[in-house]
Amino acid sequence: MKRSENKSRYAILGMLTIAPMSGYDLKKFTEKSMNYFWNENYAWIYPTLKQLEQEGLVVSSQEKQEGRPDRHLYTLTEQGRAELRRWLNEPTVFHETPRNEHLLKMFFADQVPLSITIEQMRFWREALQNMLTSLEDLDRQASVVALEQKVPQGRPYRLLALSYGLHMGRAQLVWCEETIAKLEGLP
Structure with a gap:
């Protein structure tokens, strides 16, 4: 049986079309806007961001903060935007059973x-x-x-x-x- 693809990557790519965000920003965005149909946790967000960056789909930059550690902002690349569009063009297979x-x-x-x-x-x-x-x-x-x-x-x-x-x-x-x-x- 084929292992299902990590859809977190597409959620993150999609959120980054709105604005550059840190891992913290991504988590807060899902809590505020998407949590009734999609949830991300830090355990998925940070490794996924690292993977997306290794694949050239996002780039990171550091933002200085007064009295706090630097903030890592992630921005979608054109390659990342193309990957998101590729995924959006695929038909959604309705076989996923929700876990409740x-x-x-x-x-x-x-x-x-x-x-x-x-x-x-x-x-x-x-x-x-x-x-x-x-x-x-x-x-x-x-x-x-x-x-x-x-x-x-x-x-x-x-x-x-x-x-x-x-x-x-x-x-x-x-x-x-x-x-x-x-x-x-x-x-």
Whole structure:
């Protein structure tokens, strides 16, 4: 079986089309803008940046900071932009199974007391509500930007991804509410 390709490289290349960023900036960007569909952690970001630099897809530079270590900024090269476009032109194969620890626990929840499962569902509902609130804030900010007519090039595409997040978050929240009601009705 063929090992799946590291898609983190394309996430990083894509983020670098927006602006030069440090590893820290990339992590913060994913947390703020993409975490409802894509997440990167430092354990993947830094080795991937190093690999991308070795391949000539990004270049790094150092930025002096007052009272702190130098900041390493990464910039996309033309070769990196071409690699991103090559990947974007490939069809996406819909065979990836998402990993959802919460649903995995739900699948085997008969092994713990019902009260534990209800408590975990309530925790998940709260986390979903927080995520949805963040996405709704992003959506409101996007509306303000549209009114001020500051329309960045990638904006329509990012708004479509945001719309997906809003729909998925709302659907998951409905499922969560229904599941809690059903669990509370169990003997």
